[in-house]
Amino acid sequence: MSRPPQCPRVIALRILADLRLGTSYRQICASLNADRVPTPGGSRRWYPSHLSRLRHTTWFHELEKTGNTTLLLSRTRAGTSH
Numbered sequence: 644m645s646r647p648p649q650c651p652r653v654i655a656l657r658i659l660a661d662l663r664l665g666t667s668y669r670q671i672c673a674s675l676n677a678d679r680v681p682t683p684g685g686s687r688r689w690y691p692s693h694l695s696r697l698r699h700t701t702w703f704h705e706l707e708k709t710g711n712t713t714l715l716l717s718r719t720r721a722g723t724s725h
Contacts, residue, residue, distance in 0.1 A: 649683055649702065650682075650683040650697055650703075651683075652706075654675075654680060655697070655702075655703060655706055655710070656706070656710055657675075658671055658675075658694060658697065659703075659706060659707060659710055661674070662698075668691035668694045668695070669691060671689075671694060672689040672690060672691060672693070672694065675689040676688055676689055683697070
């Protein structure tokens with residue numbers, strides 16, 4: 644039996660940083676789609692249901708506790724201030 648696909652850590656941290664900024668699922672999906680980031684399952688299009696499923700995984704819960712998104716948050720804020 645194969646291991647289920649897992650979201651790359653850098654993408655999960657990006658999503659987590661956006662969530663901490665209060666970004667909606669729809670906005671996060673639009674950003675990921677615009678950047679042509681594939682879903683963990685290899686699809687080309689992100690939907691809010693992908694984010695919901697990701698947020699309910701034990702792995703993502705652990706990332707929320709331990710993931711340092713400070714650098715990503717500062718980059719995101721810097722990008723929106725231009």
